[in-house]
Amino acid sequence: MAGALSSTIHGNLIARAVSSSNPKHPLFSHRPMVVAMSTDQSYWSSVNADLDTHLKQAIPIRQPLAVFEPMRHLILSAPQTSAPALCIAACELVGGHRNQAMAAASALRLVHASASTHENLPLTDRPRPTPRTRPTLYGPNIELLIADGIIPFGFELLARDDDPAENNSNRVLRAIIEISRAMGSQGVIEGQYNESQYEESEGEEIFHVGWLQNVCRKKEGTLHACAGACGAILGGGREGEIEKLRRYGLYVGMVQGILSKVDERKEWSVKEVNKLRDLALKELKDFNQAKVKTISILVETRFCNL
Numbered sequence: 001m002a003g004a005l006s007s008t009i010h011g012n013l014i015a016r017a018v019s020s021s022n023p024k025h026p027l028f029s030h031r032p033m034v035v036a037m038s039t040d041q042s043y044w045s046s047v048n049a050d051l052d053t054h055l056k057q058a059i060p061i062r063q064p065l066a067v068f069e070p071m072r073h074l075i076l077s078a079p080q081t082s083a084p085a086l087c088i089a090a091c092e093l094v095g096g097h098r099n100q101a102m103a104a105a106s107a108l109r110l111v112h113a114s115a116s117t118h119e120n121l122p123l124t125d126r127p128r129p130t131p132r133t134r135p136t137l138y139g140p141n142i143e144l145l146i147a148d149g150i151i152p153f154g155f156e157l158l159a160r161d162d163d164p165a166e167n168n169s170n171r172v173l174r175a176i177i178e179i180s181r182a183m184g185s186q187g188v189i190e191g192q193y194n195e196s197q198y199e200e201s202e203g204e205e206i207f208h209v210g211w212l213q214n215v216c217r218k219k220e221g222t223l224h225a226c227a228g229a230c231g232a233i234l235g236g237g238r239e240g241e242i243e244k245l246r247r248y249g250l251y252v253g254m255v256q257g258i259l260s261k262v263d264e265r266k267e268w269s270v271k272e273v274n275k276l277r278d279l280a281l282k283e284l285k286d287f288n289q290a291k292v293k294t295i296s297i298l299v300e301t302r303f304c305n306l
Contacts, residue, residue: 043294047085047098052076054102055109058157070138070146071153078113081220082298083227086252089295090228090245093287096235100168103161104175104230110154111183112223117147119192151183168234175230182226191219209268216257217250224253244283251280252298 059072084105091101121140138146155176162172181187195215228249232242255276262269277299284292 043089044085044297047088050098051084051088051102051105051109055106058106067146067149070142071150073137074117074143074146075110075113075150078109078116081109081112081223082256083112083223083249083253084109086224086249086295086298087227087231090231090237090249091235092231093245093291093295094232094235094237094241096231096237100236101231101234103158103172104179104234105227107154107158107175107179108223108227108230110150110157111179111188114147114150114154115183115188115192117143117150155179171234171236174233178226178230178233182222186218187222187226188219191215191217191222195219212258212261213254213272216254216261220253220257220260221250222253224249224256228252241287244286248280248283248295251276251283255280255299 055075059068059075061072062068087105087108088098088101092098121143158172158176158179162169183189191214194211225246226249228245228247229242232245237245255273258269258273258276280299281296284296
């Protein structure tokens with residue numbers, strides 16, 4: 001795998017923007033994660049640089065401008081997730097080449113951008129309207145329509161990667177199915193719905209712990225599980241490797257989801273994150289350990305939205 005991660009990456013300064021906790025429900029607080037990367041070119045920064053380059057080439061500003069200008073803006077300005085980079089890393093972990101997973105990683109970035117745009121719409125029918133997390137150049141009607149259009153465009157990018165010369169049609173089809181299921185009504189959308197119900201819920205904190213576990217499993221967990229599986233599929237991994245990287249991605253996503261929503265001083269969150277980290281690392285024990293050192297950084301750092 002290109003660019004083995006040096007041990008110095010573990011010393012990177014990790015920080016996150018802290019928002020005020022919900023006084024009604026002290027367990028939960030929205031906190032976007034921010035990572036201050038080393039100035040040295042790391043494996044993860046090179047993956048994301050390649051992904052950004054690929055996306056900018058795939059989404060040129062062209063006619064009709066009323067569609068492609070807001071689409072490009074919403075995709076490139078969306079909150080970052082480590083799922084696309086995990087997809088590429090999983091591909092390389094099983095012996096594949098980065099280019100084999102680039103289209104799938106781009107599709108994951110696009111469907112995540114669409115989901116984030118829907119979450120960020122200024123809906124007024126909620127008990128407490130969701131505050132906007134980023135500035136916008138377009139009205140909610142445009143954002144809603146463009147966000148819906150981003151999803152099929154993501155699948156188009158992935159379908160274009162079907163190359164008869166490389167005999168990868170079955171792998172591409174499997175990746176399309178994986179992403180469709182992950183983003184559907186029993187995946188990320190279910191997680192978003194359950195999260196939206198938080199403001200209306202009542203009860204003891206133990207209820208909110210169970211609620212939070214389910215939200216993180218369905219939302220961040222499902223997205224990262226899909227990323228791990230897609231990368232392994234496109235890289236030519238064996239079925240056992242695909243399932244191991246699917247489970248690894250699930251645990252990675254849940255860790256990141258919990259750390260973005262819960263006060264890290266809570267005893268429950270510390271125990272849960274440590275348990276998930278251990279489970280994640282067990283899924284990697286049968287892979288090439290030199291490569292594992294790189295991909296395991298996703299659960300070795302406190303806040304790892306790389």
